[in-house]
Amino acid sequence: MTKGLTISTVAQMAGVSKTTVSRYLNGKYEFMSPQTRQRIQDVILKTGYQPNHLAQSLKSRRSMLAGLLVADIESPFSAAAVKAIGDVIGQAGYTLITVDTGGDPKRQQEALDSLVQRQVDGIIVNSAAEETQQLGRIQHSGIPVVLLDRFVGERGFDIGYLENERPIQALLSHLREQEYGRIALFVQDYAAASPRYLRWKAFLDATARQGGGVGEAQVYVVDPQRQETLDSALCRLMVLSRGDPKPPAVIAANGVTLMHTVKSIRSFDIRMPWDIGLCGYDDWGWMTQLGLAGLVDVGLTAVSPSVHELGEKTARLLLERMAGYTGEPREICIEAPLVVRRSTLRKEEANR
Amino acid sequence: MTKGLTISTVAQMAGVSKTTVSRYLNGKYEFMSPQTRQRIQDVILKTGYQPNHLAQSLKSRRSMLAGLLVADIESPFSAAAVKAIGDVIGQAGYTLITVDTGGDPKRQQEALDSLVQRQVDGIIVNSAAEETQQLGRIQHSGIPVVLLDRFVGERGFDIGYLENERPIQALLSHLREQEYGRIALFVQDYAAASPRYLRWKAFLDATARQGGGVGEAQVYVVDPQRQETLDSALCRLMVLSRGDPKPPAVIAANGVTLMHTVKSIRSFDIRMPWDIGLCGYDDWGWMTQLGLAGLVDVGLTAVSPSVHELGEKTARLLLERMAGYTGEPREICIEAPLVVRRSTLRKEEANR
């Protein structure tokens, strides 16, 4: 592969056996004469020999490889997660194979097969599929599987995820305090991914609980791929609210939806926070550090979870499993604070 | 690793030899009786057998693995590149190992060693280091190396990169047309990465050529990690321009700098495009599709290259090398159009 440089070559050049070189490589200097050690070192330095990790893995039955499946590596959420997970996993000596499934269950399935064939020692999955037979089988076969943010049908897996219910409730109370009228949830197909579902559910529960005849009617299922779905949802909302002294407000269920809603609001020249209030569930990695949501228009009110923390903790779950931990499945929930900005502040501020 | 399921097991269960199973796995049905084939297939389906890719690679001397080094996977630039490269490479049957070097030459070096040990068939590098001995050695040892956007000292590698000179010139002419006065370049340490250097160079050349006593003084070296560097650059610029009937304008050398400049401008309540013009070199992956730069304030004028195209073409360069192509080093330049938005339009528009 590289050049024909193998452990045998090195052994020969140093005038020792493969075993001894192998011992050297694995740091087992205990019963090795300093001279031998030195000679081997010299040869390795001189030749630039790099041990073949494939062979090592085959023999030792540990690949020191971990797999990570994400739905869309370009979303700031995935990017932040990949970064954090890569750091933690890498720190521990593992190499990470990150695969972008594009949210497609079939691609996810293929990717999983591929990872298994490559003998990864563990897998983290931001699942694109509700179906989990495959994940179950993999876990069963001895490769630990840890979920990232998205639940799948059955339990039985470790998971790290972002808090959903409370932030939605916080968003709602905030909008009520600011005396917005009709409150709508813009959400993508919520059967497809558990966070969306849970946020939708939380919205329904909270609105139902607080009465006022609000409910399902206030939910708009949109598709950010098709801007017109946002446009039409927005228009309906505005029309339904006409004559109402209190303006309506939108909660976008996630970052993509939030940004596309901004776009839509802009295109109709609707003014935030007066004609409409806008806020959402937001996860924008370093964009958040930079304050992207703060850069947009008047600054967007948003739930702002630490995806880095999510990644780190989730990676740790996997590391523990790969180290042999076999306790009950664990669930780690990352709290997500609400950051209020001007897009929903129609009362307190002068708003120049 | 998985379960004890190996090719021997399958062979035994199907009542054939390992050889035959191996033939089946590799699609060599030519001289195989349909019954045999069927039997093997049945066993594999029943047992869920997955061939050990480690062993296959060891024997066949092709890992079907490719490595990708990026400086910061969280930047929209890297994210878009990773996506595109992953798609193209994956499509061709390779598995991609993406490593985030954090822009640290030492980490890059370690990552490269690791990839070599894992016997990757090729490597794409968005280099964090000017030094290239290691890359040269790797390439020399038979593993093709392709550069992504950043040149390194010596030539000798294939590279895909974004056009630098012309867009900077375009930005400058545009600013002149709009009759801005003093024009400044905000750029990070330009010794560290070739694109920055080339943009800086292009800026100097173009301003020098057009005379007017402008030149080095107009370049501000900033560090987006430290907002105060942006703040102070901005203030100096504003002060130097006081009394000038034409307002100053800033060209940010890349996306991060651009966004941080926005932040700074905001914090001082300076109005775009009147008190200042702002534009920049911009690479924001799906953000661009979404029109992030369009979401910010009045919309930012920016150079808007297709990082996807860059990723695709660069990946193709590597695929060709891995397939055995051995011609001269090739350089692919991706053109980057200028998108004019309101942040630099002080003339044409009413600008309500």
Added chain:
DNA sequence: TTGAAAGCGCTAACAA
């Protein structure tokens, strides 16, 4: 049409 045997580069008993 199928199989036996050798070996990819490395590790780990077991001997010496």
Added chain:
DNA sequence: TTGTTAGCGCTTTCAA
């Protein structure tokens, strides 16, 4: 303190 030997799971001559 070091080496011999037997594989890890797979592919591939060569022979049958």
